[in-house]
Amino acid sequence: MESIDLVKVYRNKETVEALKGVTISIRKGELFTLLGPNGAGKTTFLRIISTQLLPTKGEAYVLGYDVLKQADEVRKHIAIVPQDVATYGNFTPWEYSYYFAVLRGMSRHEAKEYAEKALKAIQLWNLRNRTCATLSGGEKKRAIIASALASNADIFMLDEPTSGLDAVARRSVWAILREMVEQGKTILLTTHIMEEAEIVSDRLAITSKGKVIAEGAPEQIKRLAKEKFRVVVEGSLSSLGITESDNRVSRFGSKWIIYLEDEDDALEIVRTALRKGLKAETAPVTLEDVFVKLVGGEAE
């Protein structure tokens, strides 16, 4: 799956450049995440590559099929979960999975088989005949994901599938996504949850304002930052000989995060802080730290 210089411009009351030349290549059998703040162009990209939206310029291919000229072929191989998808109250999870599988061209027997598999995999089998109106938010979301799973497609495109889910439900979705990848499926995921991107992705692209600003495995992305370690200190920084205006420092109320290139320097600051009676700890930088640096830098 790849896009070459995709551009999307919306011309309404004002002109908005949602994508400014996005080139991405997604390998077969990997979970690729588009990570970006709201308005970064993630959904626009996903809607173009899933044949719902036409780009203003550029090319996109799925399994070698041209998204613009061979949309029918592309559609045979993909299943999507749109962003902020709502469920119809009178539908049951079974109806979502079964009817959509039939609509994809499966026989009734096949559709039943795949609907059952999907609902069991997503742990909704016991609730399959309850109407969506009576399900919790997480269960509704899982019903939609199950309907995509039941398609047995080769490629899944999920637009922020875990937004609004609690931590437990989110982790169960992550487990399912990784299981799908182990079964040889390709997944394109969009999210703005850093932890999600770091844990589930094989590779990811950080997008901001319609552009890809970094691409690679989560560990590779983390190495893009000059500073490799962070020290969190609670209390006054002046006793550590660090000024508040230092550009390595970020403030969160009474807590400070200091970013450092060298682990020994980080440990030294922690030791000094502890000696002075302050709370302090150090850890390697997170994907979120790198994301904020990259996207923040982009904003500037």
Next chain:
Amino acid sequence: MNVKIVRDILVIAMIKSIPDLKRSPLMLILAGLISALPLFFMMMFGAQLSNGLIGAMVATIGFIGLMAAIQDVAGDRYLKIREIIVAMPVHPISYAMGIAFAPLIFSSPGLLIFVALAIWLGVLTFSSLLWSIIILISCWATLSSLGFLISTYLQRASIYTLNALSNLLGIALVFLPPVYYPEEMLSSFSWIALLFPTSNAAGLIRIYSGLLDTSIVMILARWLILLATMIACTIATLVKAKWRES
């Protein structure tokens, strides 16, 4: 039309009707009741029930054609069902026709009651019934296409705007023109009946039922207008309706 397209029409019609029929059967009563309501008033004020029955048949078809197409497409957009289906190997014709057929399943009991009453009261004979079915199908196809076209063009309109618009159009096309009442009541303005697919259809059924006397030229003119409107709306939907957003 290949087998997959026909199969998908039926599946979409089932998706859009069976769960509601199973879990909200009151909607079935409501679908028939809206069209039947004017009949009660007509009876109370001593108007001819035969004209009202023909109006109720056309109104049932008109409402479900126009309103259901707009409201269903708007609802699907809100629930993102349309997005999911667009990204599936489903032909846009299957979606449009599935959406149009679903309310037909809903309204068929009400429609059958009106037809049965019309036959029982002698308003419809066997031959006029056959003509009526053809006329009703043409009217349904016209208004469904129109509804589908409107909803796919108003991509950014909210579900509330689309619902209000469909209700307004329903009133404008079903209650205002001579659908429930004979067009002779409009005297010199009776030609207005030809302009609306609903009142034109009702007029044609009245002609075949012997309730309206007119020349063969006028009958041909009415058919021409009805079929031309249907073909124009259907072609416009096929050509202009936006399946994939640009």
